[in-house]
């Protein structure tokens with residue numbers, strides 16, 4: 446087990462500087478344009494693929510860094526560049542994690558390369574769990590997967606919503622109900638391969654922030670996928686369902702479902718994204734406060750402004766420490782006995798919302814315009830308290846964990 450450290454080693458510093466260079470030179474200059482266009486920034490994703498930032502290999506290398514700092518450091522730098530574009534680059538990772546967490550080696554080897562494509566023909570992937578009536582309450586999911594034994598195929602029907610890359614993805618990972626009697630324990634995840642008939646994009650959402658990231662409904666009408674597309678395989682599913690039925694009969698402990706496992710694994714990473722956006726806005730505000738003069742002196746000479754900057758920086762550093770701790774715990778197999786992953790996401794996302802609002806205030810009228818990036822950063826920051834579990838759900842998870850109660 447690696448000791449917890451707050452110091453990046455030389456290799457990590459090199460990767461961080463390289464990512465920062467990409468964020469500063471490629472992502473940030475493109476941010477305003479793709480925010481206005483509200484479209485997936487394919488050329489930027491392709492640039493990322495060319496230099497090696499858009500690939501499973503890169504993220505796997507960061508993930509397996511035993512210090513746990515690889516992923517948070519990468520997310521912070523990319524999202525420092527721009528949240529919408531960075532989500533377009535890392536969004537495929539959520540679907541990839543779904544396959545890594547639940548799939549067999551063969552499924553991982555077959556589908557993950559198709560999620561990313563290659564530098565000459567980049568692809569994206571989507572993870573589809575949320576539904577119009579099943580957001581925080583994952584157990585209310587209605588999308589059904591029914592097994593057609595004669596053909597060894599699964600038939601999927603339902604409507605997914607809020608899917609990042611939904612409808613434009615080469616590979617969709619869809620969570621569906623296989624046994625409605627078991628609530629969230631009766632869910633399973635499926636690969637929907639490229640060009641499968643019956644899968645279509647519904648409404649594409651016009652959003653408040655992260656507008657360069659595509660978010661849409663995914664409609665599934667009699668979508669037939671081979672038996673081999675059930676993540677983990679039929680035997681494992683049957684065993685899991687049998688155990689869940691026994692526990693349900695005995696009124697025993699709840700099993701975590703596949704979607705929940707995916708969200709848990711990705712929470713500190715979302716916290717790191719929020720730290721990146723917060724840091725970007727703080728840096729803009731600090732620079733502005735040092736150069737903008739009113740009443741014959743830089744505005745930072747006023748305690749009212751300087752103290753805001755002091756609070757902003759303190760919260761950002763505290764958020765980063767919570768994120769790094771949670772990532773270190775995850776990589777080293779430490780039990781999250783106080784829901785430290787949720788703590789990191791909660792604190793970092795609330796920090797990003799607050800700090801970006803403070804940055805607007807420090808920039809005055811300029812902060813309120815699209816001429817300056819803090820306006821976009823504030824719109825972007827609002828997402829962190831919503832996706833991957835809202836702030837209220839994080840508090841619920843933390844409180845239930847502290848109380849020793851089951852997490853529903």
Ligand SMILES: Cc1cc2nc3c(=O)[nH]c(=O)nc-3n(C[C@H](O)[C@H](O)[C@H](O)COP(=O)(O)OP(=O)(O)OC[C@H]3O[C@@H](n4cnc5c(N)ncnc54)[C@H](O)[C@@H]3O)c2cc1C
Pocket residue numbers: 539571572573574575577579580581582606607608609610652655660828831832833834835836837838841
């Ligand atoms: C831009 C974007 C991208 C997304 N990407 C994906 C994706 O790729 N894949 C995917 O599957 N999903 C995705 N989501 C969905 C996201 O995870 C959900 O929006 C989120 O889980 C909240 O669900 P909801 O929107 O239905 O809100 P609701 O669950 O309806 O919540 C509404 C409000 O009620 C509160 N609330 C609900 N239950 C409780 C409770 N028990 N106690 C206290 N308060 C409560 C919530 O905190 C919130 O404030 C995305 C969403 C957005 C906006």
